[in-house]
Amino acid sequence: MAADVRQAFLGSFFHTPTYGSFEYLEDALIEVDAGGVIARVVREDDPRHDELVRAYHDSGVLVELGQGRYGLPGFVDLHVHACQWPQAGIALDEPLDRWLLERTFPLESKFADVEFARTVYGDLVRQLLARGTTTVVYFGSAHLDATVELARACVDAGQRGLVGKTVMDDPTANPDYYRDASPRKAVEETAQLIREVEAMRPDAPQGVWPVITPRFIPSCTDEVLRGLGNLAAEHDAYVQSHCNEGQWEHDTVLARFGKEDPYALRDFGLLREHSIMAHCTFLTPDEGALFAQVGAGIAHCPISNAYFASSVLPVKRLREQGVRIGLGTDISGGFSPNMYDDIRQAVMASRMLETGVDAQRPEPERGSGDARISVVEALYLATAGGAEALGLPVGTFEPGRAFDLQVVDTCLPYADLTGFGVFDAPEDRLARILYLSTPENIRQVYVQGRRVIEK
Numbered sequence: 505m506a507a508d509v510r511q512a513f514l515g516s517f518f519h520t521p522t523y524g525s526f527e528y529l530e531d532a533l534i535e536v537d538a539g540g541v542i543a544r545v546v547r548e549d550d551p552r553h554d555e556l557v558r559a560y561h562d563s564g565v566l567v568e569l570g571q572g573r574y575g576l577p578g579f580v581d582l583h584v585h586a587c588q589w590p591q592a593g594i595a596l597d598e599p600l601d602r603w604l605l606e607r608t609f610p611l612e613s614k615f616a617d618v619e620f621a622r623t624v625y626g627d628l629v630r631q632l633l634a635r636g637t638t639t640v641v642y643f644g645s646a647h648l649d650a651t652v653e654l655a656r657a658c659v660d661a662g663q664r665g666l667v668g669k670t671v672m673d674d675p676t677a678n679p680d681y682y683r684d685a686s687p688r689k690a691v692e693e694t695a696q697l698i699r700e701v702e703a704m705r706p707d708a709p710q711g712v713w714p715v716i717t718p719r720f721i722p723s724c725t726d727e728v729l730r731g732l733g734n735l736a737a738e739h740d741a742y743v744q745s746h747c748n749e750g751q752w753e754h755d756t757v758l759a760r761f762g763k764e765d766p767y768a769l770r771d772f773g774l775l776r777e778h779s780i781m782a783h784c785t786f787l788t789p790d791e792g793a794l795f796a797q798v799g800a801g802i803a804h805c806p807i808s809n810a811y812f813a814s815s816v817l818p819v820k821r822l823r824e825q826g827v828r829i830g831l832g833t834d835i836s837g838g839f840s841p842n843m844y845d846d847i848r849q850a851v852m853a854s855r856m857l858e859t860g861v862d863a864q865r866p867e868p869e870r871g872s873g874d875a876r877i878s879v880v881e882a883l884y885l886a887t888a889g890g891a892e893a894l895g896l897p898v899g900t901f902e903p904g905r906a907f908d909l910q911v912v913d914t915c916l917p918y919a920d921l922t923g924f925g926v927f928d929a930p931e932d933r934l935a936r937i938l939y940l941s942t943p944e945n946i947r948q949v950y951v952q953g954r955r956v957i958e959k
């Protein structure tokens with residue numbers, strides 16, 4: 505029993521240390537140190553296993569998952585508009601311009617009220633944790649004070665948060681009642697956010713980071729994009745934005761700069777290592793190579809893409825190009841706060857991309873061919889893939905990674921996932937969890953070794 509181990513978890517765990525396959529750790533013992541980091545994984549066939557289990561049990565630090573329960577890594581959600589949470593599931597039948605002008609901007613503008621922000625953000629952080637999401641990259645509203653509240657909500661609830669104040673300063677592209685007053689003010693407030701969030705670090709062992717957050721190029725002036733790029737270099741800070749989401753964005757940026765979105769972002773200093781760019785569905789092979797070269801990551805938002813991107817991200821091609829890809833719910837362009845829904849949609853969308861969808865077209869012309877991803881690959885995107893995009897040691901149960909765990913109970917009376925034991929190989933159990941589990945099945949959630957949800 506190692507001296508620095510503070511807790512040990514005994515149970516059966518699924519994770520995806522490499523893309524394309526999973527590992528099943530049956531009756532394994534995971535030792536977690538005082539910092540909430542995995543010290544060692546002791547497998548069932550290890551000769552020390554039983555003796556260690558007894559020792560941890562006797563010293564009162566053993567946590568047993570229990571029969572029919574499985575541990576999965578906490579999810580990494582790379583793209584959430586926290587200030588759109590009150591409209592999740594609303595108005596998705598509207599065209600994008602009406603969705604933005606009549607719903608989204610009026611809603612986001614309400615976050616000038618810090619009290620309202622505190623209520624909404626506290627609820628969202630708890631709801632995401634309760635669905636197994638332990639790390640989240642958030643867009644706040646365009647308000648500094650509300651965005652500081654969002655970071656505080658993550659710190660208080662024990663969630664690992666990466667938080668940005670949305671910048672949207674172009675008076676010709678944004679409503680007067682909801683935009684940054686000037687490029688200078690937007691850059692100053694972003695610098696202030698960096699200072700305020702970094703000051704929260706001592707209270708957040710799980711980590712909290714500021715993110716430089718231009719909404720997307722069409723809502724920002726050149727001056728603010730340059731200013732934010734300089735700030736990113738100066739602070740070596742995370743950057744997030746939307747990139748190449750749809751035809752309109754693609755054409756607008758091309759007309760303005762004579763170059764595509766990714767090159768424009770790069771030239772403003774915003775496409776950097778661990779920058780998180782949402783959607784990217786229009787990325788060409790050359791642009792994929794650019795992402796791989798600079799180490800920028802993609803937040804793949806398969807549900808939202810079905811509504812607003814009018815295309816499917818070619819995950820398989822981009823992964824083969826070496827691009828880092830994770831999943832995002834994109835609340836509220838995506839309706840669901842549940843990453844399991846995005847795992848499922850990522851698989852289904854890839855199948856439709858491969859085979860096509862219009863049966864009236866000749867079969868060879870219907871789809872792109874060779875695009876499908878498996879549900880295990882989608883799990884990788886939701887965990888280790890997101891971790892890779894952010895450069896954070898989370899997403900798997902390997903020594904040196906933060907211990908972020910969701911405990912899935914497969915034996916609940918109204919949410920049974922046992923399949924009557926007919927198909928009971930580990931891959932069948934995992935597939936049933938990924939396709940069929942509901943928030944009810946998630947009974948406990950840990951972040952950095954600390955229990956934050958107990959149902």
Ligand SMILES: [Zn+2]
Pocket residue numbers: 583585746782834837
């Ligand atoms: Zn978005």
